Amino acid sequence: MLRELDPLLHSQLRLGVMSLLMGVESAEFVYLREKTNATAGNLSVQLDKLSEAGYITIEKLFSGKKPLTRCRITKKGIKAFEEYVSSLKDYIKK
Amino acid sequence: MLRELDPLLHSQLRLGVMSLLMGVESAEFVYLREKTNATAGNLSVQLDKLSEAGYITIEKLFSGKKPLTRCRITKKGIKAFEEYVSSLKDYIKK
DNA sequence: TAAAGTAGTTTACATTATAAACCAAAATCT
DNA sequence: AGATTTTGGTTTATAATGTAAACTACTTTA
Numbered sequence: 001m002l003r004e005l006d007p008l009l010h011s012q013l014r015l016g017v018m019s020l021l022m023g024v025e026s027a028e029f030v031y032l033r034e035k036t037n038a039t040a041g042n043l044s045v046q047l048d049k050l051s052e053a054g055y056i057t058i059e060k061l062f063s064g065k066k067p068l069t070r071c072r073i074t075k076k077g078i079k080a081f082e083e084y085v086s087s088l089k090d091y092i093k094k
Numbered sequence: 095m096l097r098e099l100d101p102l103l104h105s106q107l108r109l110g111v112m113s114l115l116m117g118v119e120s121a122e123f124v125y126l127r128e129k130t131n132a133t134a135g136n137l138s139v140q141l142d143k144l145s146e147a148g149y150i151t152i153e154k155l156f157s158g159k160k161p162l163t164r165c166r167i168t169k170k171g172i173k174a175f176e177e178y179v180s181s182l183k184d185y186i187k188k
Numbered sequence: 189t190a191a192a193g194t195a196g197t198t199t200a201c202a203t204t205a206t207a208a209a210c211c212a213a214a215a216t217c218t
Numbered sequence: 219a220g221a222t223t224t225t226g227g228t229t230t231a232t233a234a235t236g237t238a239a240a241c242t243a244c245t246t247t248a
Contacts, residue, residue, distance in 0.1 A: 001128075001129060002113070002114075007106075007235095012104060013236085016185060020096075033195095034095075035096060036095075037096070038237090039237075040194095040196055040197085041198080041199095041237075041238060041239075042236075042237050042238070043196090044196065046236085060196095065244075066194065066195065067195050068195085088186065090113075091110060092113065092182065106205095107205085123227070124225090124226070124227095132206090133206070133208090135207060135230095136205070137227090138227065139205080139206080139228090139229090140205085154227095159213070160213080160214075160225065161213085161226050162226085163226080163227075189248100191247085193245080193246070194244085194245075195243090196241105197240105198239105198240085199238105199241090200237100201238090202238100204233100205234075205235085206233080207233095208229105208232095209228105210229070211228075211229095212226095212228105214225075215222100216221105218219105
């Protein structure tokens with residue numbers, strides 16, 4: 001029987017964000033938007049969901065006078081990501 | 095920049111079906127339902143979508159007097175699955 | 189000072205997923 | 219034999235989700 005895939009991670013944009021956050025200490029909103037090619041609105045919503053789940057933290061700062069949103073993956077997020085990848089491998093291994 | 099993930103395949107149930115169909119010649123409805131743990135209704139809908147996309151073929155037969163639905167992955171389906179897996183690897187490699 | 193750009197958020201809509209309800213036939217009770 | 223349950227699905231109504239458009243607030247440029 002195939003394992004469940006964490007529905008929070010099984011979304012192209014959220015998975016992309018998590019993937020980008022794995023392996024960096026933190027990433028800014030604009031960076032994530034560019035790398036994922038998402039609209040700002042969509043990214044904003046999905047970041048909130050990841051944050052509410054405790055998978056990432058969101059810091060709102062200012063860079064000079066411009067708003068700056070900085071995201072980091074949490075331990076919980078790393079664990080969820082790794083479990084997701086592990087489950088996913090059942091689906092994609094030949 | 096992260097690649098697109100074929101939305102038809104980026105669904106737990108449809109991906110599960112395709113994964114099961116890769117590597118077998120054909121599979122029956124009941125087998126797919128058991129392996130994916132899906133409800134019959136949901137499976138029926140998702141099989142239709144895969145079929146409409148040309149990713150699988152669906153044969154409706156009878157086994158004695160019981161209906162028997164047999165599914166096979168198509169060449170197009172195999173190609174789509176392989177491309178999906180290839181794209182997905184960008185997301186999950188460390 | 190008006191227009192355009194930056195960095196986001198909110199919200200309304202479209203799509204999708206899912207389960208509940210349903211159908212037809214067969215097998216099992218009583 | 220007639221009623222009930224089971225099997226193998228399909229249809230459809232609703233809930234959940236994803237997404238873009240519209241908006242806010244502030245800054246920079248013309």
